[in-house]
Amino acid sequence: MTTTQEAWNESGEGRKPEPMGWKELYLKEDWWAIWLGLGMMIAAILIFQGGGSGLLKALAINPGGLKWSSLGQLGAHFSQNASLYLYQFLFWLVLFGVSTAIMGVPSRQFIPAFIVLYLLSIVMFAIAGWANAAKFNLEAPLVALVLGLLLANVFRLPKWMDSAFRVEYFIKLGIVLLGATFPITLVLTAGPVAIAQATAISLVTCLVIYFVATRTFGLDRRLAAVIGVGGAVCGVSASMAIAASVNAKKEHLYTSVTLVVGWALVMILVLPFASSAMGLHPGVAGAWIGTSEFADAAGFAAASTYGHMAGNEDAAIKAFVLMKVIGRDLWIGIWSIVWAAIATIVWEKKETGRRPDAREIWWRFPKFVIGFFAASMLMTAFTGSFSPADFNSAVRPNLLLPLVSLRTWAFIFCFLSIGLTTRFRDLQAVGWKTFWAFTIGVAVNVTLGYILSVHVFGSYWASI
Template sequence: MGSGASISATQERASPDSGSGWSELWRKEDWWAVWVGLATVLIAYAAFAQGTSIGWIAVAPAKWSSPDQLLAQLSADATRYVAQFVVFAAVFAVALAAIGQRPSAFLGSFVLVYVVSLAIFVLGAWDQAQTYNLEPPLIALFLGLLIANTTGIPAALSGAFRVEFYIKLGIVLLGATLPFTLILWAGPVAILQASIVSILTFLVIFFVARRLGLDHRLAATLGAGGAVCGVSASIAIAGAVRARKEDPPIAITLVVLWAIVLIFLLPLVARALGLPAGVGGAWIGTSEFADAAGFAAAQAYGGLAGPETGIAGTADQAVWAYTLIKVVGRDVWIGIWALVLSLISVTYWERSGTSGSVEVGQIWWRFPKFVIGFLLASLLVTVVTRGISFADYNAQVKPTLIAPITSLRIWAFTFSFLSIGLTTRFRDFAPAGGRPAIAFTAGVAVNLVVGFVLSVLVFGSYWAALAK
């Protein structure tokens, strides 16, 4: 899934079979993201049904134009921010303790993550922020990268840099803001487009890597990292094909490097071409390798939509199109690739070394469970709002039910983007070497070109009219 997790931390989760069985329901990060996300949606709905809202705890800085205005706003909401921090810290600590992390190691670090994220929110709420393209995700990434590659962060304060947990939780919450009817309508297009790119990208990376003399297993790990969902795909496929321990870090390094480059490149090019928000989001979803990086790019481009920039559509369209392509379309391939490549590995690449069999159940163990949470959250909100007119939805449902969930989602994404920056050190890119970089870059070219053709020329009308 998302990029940015440190290689050492990522390798700790590299075993695809750890926590399998019923115990994975409370021992896996994916499932805790689902439980926390769905619980949040259910609580929000319960409050909505009683004529109230969870908006009090979902506080975030509002637009401000002067320091005095900002100070007055923060002073008035101080109690809400303290309560929000306590709730976040308590819920996250319980979830991470269940998967094996010491709460004490998390809580001290989370103070840093929350305070810096609040400062990022404040800067993003400045009324001149859009003029300078100061979107909170990009601010978080820039600031994290600056800190990580200059002064650095003491290891004792790294316990809350949980990139994947935050982004998975954010994706589940995103489902509540994305009507299931939209998924049913645009889902087939998203799955078709994503499947074309996933298959083609994997084959290009794999065969270029093999032509350059790289091992089957490294070639497969690189191919999955580029074709599906970055870090998680690299880890899962490395386990499925029994790759060498040095293979996943190489793939992860290249995923992180290109994901960061594309965060800034894709919105700039899309803006220069004047792509509608939905079309730009679809291109980002087809071209990006990592969920967190892709969300940053999609949110940044969506924030540019409006009459003042000449970009048609809305910010939601960019995020929705990205999500349908990346989460609904591409991420579901992780289980398929894991099963297919594990069969090939055992049948052909390891014929002389083992007679082990491959469990069909691997397709379930590899499947990104947060996608289930995303779909359930979307279905739940669709069911409870059925029969409500569009006018009533905008007047009643959106401000009291959807807006607070959206605010909490943005908090989760900001935690993730900041953590990406804080765990990404440019010197870690050196071990990737030349040949893996050439093979992976070939996949980047395929993603960009084919993704553009599909998003703009083939399915452009679908993405431009998304949710209209």
Template sequence: MNGHAQTTGMDRGLPKPAAEQHGWSELWKKEDYWAIWMGLGMVLLALLFFYGGSSFIKSLSVVPPSYTDFSAVSKHLAAKWGWYAGLYLFFVVLFTISSNIMGFNAREFIVGFTILFVLSLLILIVGSQKTVANLGFEPPLLALLLGLVVSNLFRLPKWLDTVFRTEYYVKTGIVLLGATLPFTLIIQAGPIAFLQATIIAVCTFVTIYLAATRLFGLEKPFGATLAAGGSICGVSASIALGGAVKAKKEHVSIAISMVVIWALVMIFVLPIVSKIIGLPAGVAGAWIGTSEFADAAGFAAAAAIGDEAAIRSFTLLKVVGRDIWVGLWSLIMAIIACTMWERGNSTDRRERVNAMEIWWRFPKFVIGFFLASVIITLVSLQFSAAEFNKVLTPAVIGPIKNLRTWTFVFTFLSIGFTTRFRELTSFGWKPLLAFAIGVAINVPLGYILSVLVFGHYWANI
């Protein structure tokens, strides 16, 4: 969708809603698979150096330390500048090669990524200042704010779009996140996460769809595409389901815009309200997981809570609970579209829904998330709890978290740099109102489930 008037920061590099070719080439041409190769590759590399007795990955995954006096961080940078240069080369080589294979211009990407990396480093330095961090301005949120200010005050060169690969960065970060969540925790939280996520997804989907089609008279495929964006996994769901029901290209773009608008609002509202009413971090993360509309924005909101428990519960609800439904929902809506909405057309009557649709639409990066979790879980079986915290965490888990932090900052800068408010207001009021009605149901229901019904569990996640 690059170059379209409604292109937004959360849809860079995503597949277009039109019919696509499927086959083995997806393994090296789709960013979902590249996110798996990148994320798992980093995890395996960390383990390889760990078992080889080397601290290379620990040294390479460098981030600015927390500080009150800037002299402390300046000494850190003076001592570690070589590792920062090495980390830049590590990222630029991997992301450039993979992006070039996926069809992006390598020269433009290298130049753009250099700018992105330098800005990310500056943001991490500012966000590591204790006063700034205590105010809730975590690096991802600072990255988003900087990007929004720049993109809405200045006109950026079009070629920079090559490096603003929002979904690619966040999917890679999610795979890395899997390595920090033991699989036993995912299994334990699975039933609760699935139940809560299913209630939210069904209620929100039905609300937005009925509001769009019955209340505002929008086309059924359009209403379904809007509903998918608000109930399942934001941009990816809008594109996947839009393709499944043959929604118009402009309708998919509008659905993406709705996701972006409300996702940006919730980045600020949910953490602030959670802190004001004193929600435990795990409970706040669960509420964010049920009430945010995009993975990238949700991670920013969860990170703003300032506790790893919020990120864990958010991931279990949003990534594990809601995102993996995109394939099944796309299949169901494809069947409905073919057998009911389009049955007046003789050609469509003869059309049969391919049983592989569920696999084609399934967000493959979620597989990488689970595999990373399984790998680290198997490795952790060799250690007692004390040994895990003393040995494996600083040598493997810590470096993976640092690499994850970098990918998330890349993500939020990309969102900010590609979100222009003037473009987001050019679609009329009906889609916005239909989506807003869904939000009015989603957020209170998410609070009830996260705080009143399952609060005891999420508080101890």
């Protein structure tokens, strides 16, 4: 992939460095999530209109809805549908294999690791499809996370396998596909509430972490900014963006990785059960998780888990996406500019190497959100011409449910990848002062998120 590596500015081509421009369209996973998600959706619509929905259903097969009660029943399902699973595997392998190869991921590493990921995903679906799975709280996201953690830490999977465990890529594709079942009217009506709640959370959490870290514990202000944004907006992704704004040290980002990953894993396990103990409406819980979790993938795992537990996954993940993806994630670019301005204007100039640039809001915008909006608008426009009866009898089973299944595959790939990439031995030890500065921010974030989601906007989120 010499060409790709040159494009990534590794081989000396970069004599005139500038933002990636059009190259971003094929070198960034956000855009690939859009191409794949919208491509699948458009192909599904064409197949549906051509009367070939059997092909679509076959491609979207999974054993999650089997409700099997004996291994013989499960085995019969796989033996009867072996060829469909083979075609489906090849479908995913080609899509992900080609796109990651273009982005520069070595295929010789990606292919064998993806085979493992696909087989483990089938196991996850099979467990979720067990008739007694709900009774034992064997929710697919939790099982996938625990199994992945065991494999990564007990059996020590080789590092090169991470080439196929692309947590962010899978979650972005899943969210674009989620747009297909997300009415654009809901996005437009709920957007202002989500943005208002996200604004309060983002400002309060970031400032609490920053001032506790610098004023109370006397920590480096660059470290404080990096972990502050990590806790307030979008975890490590936000930390990485802000690290460049304030010229943070490598160890600062490494510290943020440890804090975000540690607390995100705790939240995946705690928030669904806490929501259940309080009997929260799935929409309310989804909004709370959206304000409290640090990363899209971790939050999605928590929201999906509680949605299954409460019997209404749809409401939980819709509220989560509105709150986290549309509300909080948009703050990344804004914080990047704000911290660059603070670093260059308020702090000593010699500490930083650049000036704030308003264009960063676009450069650092999580572009896959565009795909989510496009999918929502496209499907809303397409299904608007059907009567409610036709929608329920034809569109839902033959078009939307296969897309939901493909989306679920992407999420299972993601949930497994979280566990499979989390090697505790790789994480950096964090000092107590840094730990407490971040943890106080987490406490404020979770409490404020609860108040806003349950008491201030509770009736709104419950109507999602």
